[in-house]
Amino acid sequence: MAVEKFTLIQKERLGRLEPALKKAVLRGDLNSIKSIIIDLQSMYLATGNEAKLLMAKNRWLEVEMDQGNLVTAERGLIGIRIKANNKTRVYLEATTLLAICYLRSNTLEKAEPLIKEVLTNDTVIKSPERRLDFRRLVIERFDEEAVLYAIKSERISELISDTEMIMSEAVNLAGTYSTDKLYENLGLKIPKIAKDILSRVDTFSKRQLPSAERLKLPSPTLSHEDKKVGKTVFSSIKRNLYKSLCDKEGDINKKINTGLLSIQTTLTVAVTEVFNKLNIGIKIFLVNVLAIIIKLGLDVYCDMYKPVDVMDLR
Incomplete structure (x- = not known):
């Protein structure tokens, strides 16, 4: 028709x-x-x-x-x-x-x-510039999905239930380290198997590109650097976190705006719920992710980490 x-x-x-x-x-x-x-x-x-x-x-x-x-x-x-x-x-x-x-x-x-x-x-995608932008963003997404799967595949589980302890540790980290150091700390905690899977997907993806395009992207070796790995892990859960934390009409913002709970307590409960939903039971990951959000501030986090859907890459 x-x-x-x-x-x-x-x-x-x-x-x-x-x-x-x-x-x-x-x-x-x-x-x-x-x-x-x-x-x-x-x-x-x-x-x-x-x-x-x-x-x-x-x-x-x-x-x-x-x-x-x-x-x-x-x-x-x-x-x-x-x-x-x-x-x-x-x-x-x-x-x-x-x-x-x-x-x-x-x-x-x-x-x-x-x-x-x-x-x-x-x-x-006819335009070489737009095609490269699309490929760069898609490779970032593939990397994020790969590392998120790898963290789940570790099958390491810790009970995530003590809100006060988790919040206290996260606040302490946020007050002690810079944002870059927090990303690096998160990357340091990632198991080798997860880094290997990230490296496999990142390297495989970039090998598909012409050499001229490959040179314009971050080197595959960067996928092994702890700060880069930490940022990738942090970004990998942004789709779930954003919907929980940043919806102006959602329960989280209502609780913060009405003063029912402190911002830090509300964030701790919300991030813990997302980790449980994703079956990521490693407490040190939770504490580090929460510390980064506290360090950035909720408004900055929601501005920086708004997820981009594949359909929005047009």
């Missing part, structure tokens, strides 16, 4: 629904996302804009991944890759997301061919 122009009424609806979808994605509100996509679907399909529908579904499936629904995400992304033209941006984005899905499900052998497909595609 040829693509038709939207009517004025459709444009008005799209002007409400498309921004609402992005807000729902940022909040991780799956019920709202699905409802909005149903409303959008009738307009997109009636006008031959299937690519826009697939784009919206990519956004939805990234949230499914964020909430641990990997089987749903995998099936949906495979379906999008079948439906989409393999020379389109929506296909490239679905392939990127599917690679991330496999990184999260501990299947590097499935992720690597998709990583290669994403990073060797020279046709979808």
Whole structure:
């Protein structure tokens, strides 16, 4: 079906629904996302804009991944890759997301061919500068997902329950060290197996690029430096932390604004809940991450670490 122009009424609806979808994605509100996509679907399909529908579904499936629904995400992304033209941006984005899905499900052998497909595609993004920007950000995301999986795979568990002790240790670290030193300390605590997996994914990804592009990116050896590793680990959990800490209408900000709990106590409880959700039971990671957030301040953290979805790299 040829693509038709939207009517004025459709444009008005799209002007409400498309921004609402992005807000729902940022909040991780799956019920709202699905409802909005149903409303959008009738307009997109009636006008031959299937690519826009697939784009919206990519956004939805990234949230499914964020909430641990990997089987749903995998099936949906495979379906999008079948439906989409393999020379389109929506296909490239679905392939990127599917690679991330496999990184999260501990299947590097499935992720690597998709990583290669994403990073060797020279046709979808025509501008060399924009293509390099996309690849740089995608490699950063692959690195973050790899190290997050590696931390979980360690299967080291400590009981994370003493809020006062965790907060006290984090406040002490924040008051003692600079932000750079806190990143370095976090990197020092990362097990060797996690660093090896990070190095594997980072090196594999960069090997897919032409040498001229590779030279413009950080050297693969930097993935072994403790400060760089610490920043990657800290960034790897930002998607979950941001939705918990930075939603102005969320429970955390309401508790802070109403003074029900101190900011530090509220942050400690919130970060602990995210770690439990991610099955990261290593207390020293929690303390170091919390110390960095305290050191930065919540407003600065929310400004610096707002996660960028794959669909936002356009």
